Amino acid sequence: MRNFVHSITGALSRRSPSYVTALAVLLVVPLLAQGAEIEHVKWENLSMVVGKTVVVAMPAGSVITGEATGVESDALVVNVKKTTDRTAFPKGELRVPRATLRVFQVRTKGKICRVLLTVAGAVVGMYGGASVAIGIGSGGAFGKTSTGAVAAFIGIGIAGTVAGYAAGDAADRRWTAIEIVP
Numbered sequence: 001m002r003n004f005v006h007s008i009t010g011a012l013s014r015r016s017p018s019y020v021t022a023l024a025v026l027l028v029v030p031l032l033a034q035g036a037e038i039e040h041v042k043w044e045n046l047s048m049v050v051g052k053t054v055v056v057a058m059p060a061g062s063v064i065t066g067e068a069t070g071v072e073s074d075a076l077v078v079n080v081k082k083t084t085d086r087t088a089f090p091k092g093e094l095r096v097p098r099a100t101l102r103v104f105q106v107r108t109k110g111k112i113c114r115v116l117l118t119v120a121g122a123v124v125g126m127y128g129g130a131s132v133a134i135g136i137g138s139g140g141a142f143g144k145t146s147t148g149a150v151a152a153f154i155g156i157g158i159a160g161t162v163a164g165y166a167a168g169d170a171a172d173r174r175w176t177a178i179e180i181v182p
Contacts, residue, residue, distance in 0.1 A: 117168030125160015
């Protein structure tokens with residue numbers, strides 16, 4: 001077990017500086033490029049928002065949030081989940097008239113940050129798990145137990161991977177403004 005853990009940590013320590021630098025650059029570039037996106041879409045192509053979360057400012061000043069469930073020739077159909085005016089726009093299905101809808105926001109989700117941060121979390125988790133496993137296996141404060149070392153390596157590796165995925169998932173969510181053009 002100890003040779004296995006040493007081979008992993010040795011490989012990571014020899015390659016870490018270049019991998020860490022490359023990973024840092026890859027993680028920062030998408031964040032810098034992220035800005036206010038505005039898409040110009042014709043009504044006929046609006047079906048791209050069906051099934052996604054939308055935020056619509058209504059003419060009276062109220063704001064509704066919900067899932068776009070359909071596009072009809074004269075309205076965008078939204079299943080309202082949140083509203084600022086419950087009496088005028090209650091929760092449930094609402095048809096937003098085409099004549100009053102000019103700009104709204106849609107939530108999109110990418111994949112780049114999820115992939116990169118999942119991999120980064122796995123690498124960091126395995127490196128941390130290997131470090132703890134070495135401490136356990138070398139008879140440190142925990143005594144000599146190979147089962148404990150393996151459990152620490154696997155547990156910390158999984159925790160790092162899950163944390164990386166969660167961070168990437170949050171980073172991949174974006175709001176895009178949709179402007180309807182004639």
